Amino acid sequence: MSPNGKQPVEIIDWGALFEDPSKPLVVDLGCGAGRYILLMAHRNGRRQNYLGVDVHKALLDRANGWAAARSLSDSVHYLQANAVASASVLFGSYPGPIELVSIQYPDPQQRRQRHVVGRELVEALASVLKPGARVYLASDFEDTATYMRNAFELYGAGRFCVDDIHATQLVFPCKPLTTLVKTREPSSVGTLFMREKTRTRDGVRQQGPVSVATAGPNEATSEGEPGDPGQEGRGASSVDEDELLWFQGSWQQAGWLGENPIGVPTEREVYVEKATMGRVYRILLVR
Known part of the structure; x- marks a missing residue:
């Protein structure tokens, strides 16, 4: 365990956490109170192990107490750790x-400083997850869901794709970028943290999405300059995290899932969809 939840976890004794650490693992990053994986374990039984990760020790201590009270502590555990700093240890060891990594309802304000889903986390997951592992992203803020989706498309080194479930289940389209940026949708659970993005290149103020392409040393880019992608037409790895919302990739064509593909809701999901009749933006990826 990290001493304060902010430093990287150096080593994990998986045998001390789970009775059988060879079972498939379900991980909920930013698990909060931890009810999501507790409900999943109750419904699915002990075929899998379940790990909740968060930085708030008081919530995790209470959640571990709940697991023990329900005789689930041999397959359910909550760990205090910084998910970004500890990703390689958490997933590589x-x-x-x-089997599944869930990242649901991160605080949209975090993106103003540093979003939990960024280059560092995505690159770590891309390098350690095995083919067939799934990543489930969900938020009741479309800009936050878009940011997370774009991070995986840009920084995943081509190792992730949209799960086929998007072709067989009900989906609704992603909002066009211009509408997403200019609209301030009232919400009973918060406000969309959106703003117009102004970018500068060679002293010229520009507004609009970032298009990503790669160009060899002698190939013309969208600016018509050989081997100098500049702000437009840049390689994916050079797109800054504060521009992720503006990236227009191919995954947006898959739309958002209209129903929870995992079959287990969080409290937030129930509140948004049932109490406020709001919308949840979901996407399921596969390694």
């Missing part, structure tokens, strides 16, 4: 296969 587990003895069994990692």
Whole structure:
């Protein structure tokens, strides 16, 4: 365990956390109170192990108490750790296969400083997850869901794709970028943290999306300059995290899932969809 939840976890004794660490693992990053994986374990039984990760020790201590009270502590555990700093250890050292990683309802204000889903986390997951592992992203703020989706498309080194479930289940379209940026949608659970993005290149103020392409040393880019992608037509790895919202990739064509593909809701999801009749923006990726 990290001493304060902010430093990287150096080593994890998986045998001390789970009775059988060879079972498939489900991980909920930013698990909060932890009810999501507790409900999943109750419904699915002990076929899998379940790990909740968060930085708030008081919530995790209470959640571990709940798991023990329900005789689930042999397969359910909550760990205090910084998910970004500890990603390689969390996912690279587990003895069994990692079946699912969930990242749901991160605080949209965090993106103003540093979003939990950024280059560092995505690159770590891309390098350690095995083919077939799934990543589930969800938010009730479309800009936050878009930011997370774009991070995986840009920084995943081509190792992730949209799950086929998007072709077989009900989906609704992603909002066009111009509408997403200019609209301030009232919400009973918060306000969309959106603003017009102004970018500068060679002293010229520009507004609009970032298009990503790669160009060889002698190939013309969208600016018509050989080998100098500049702000437009840049390689994916050079797109800054504060421009992720503006990236227009191919995954947006898959739309958002209209129903929860995992079958287990969080409290936030129930509140948004049932109490406020709001909308949740979901996407399921596969390694």
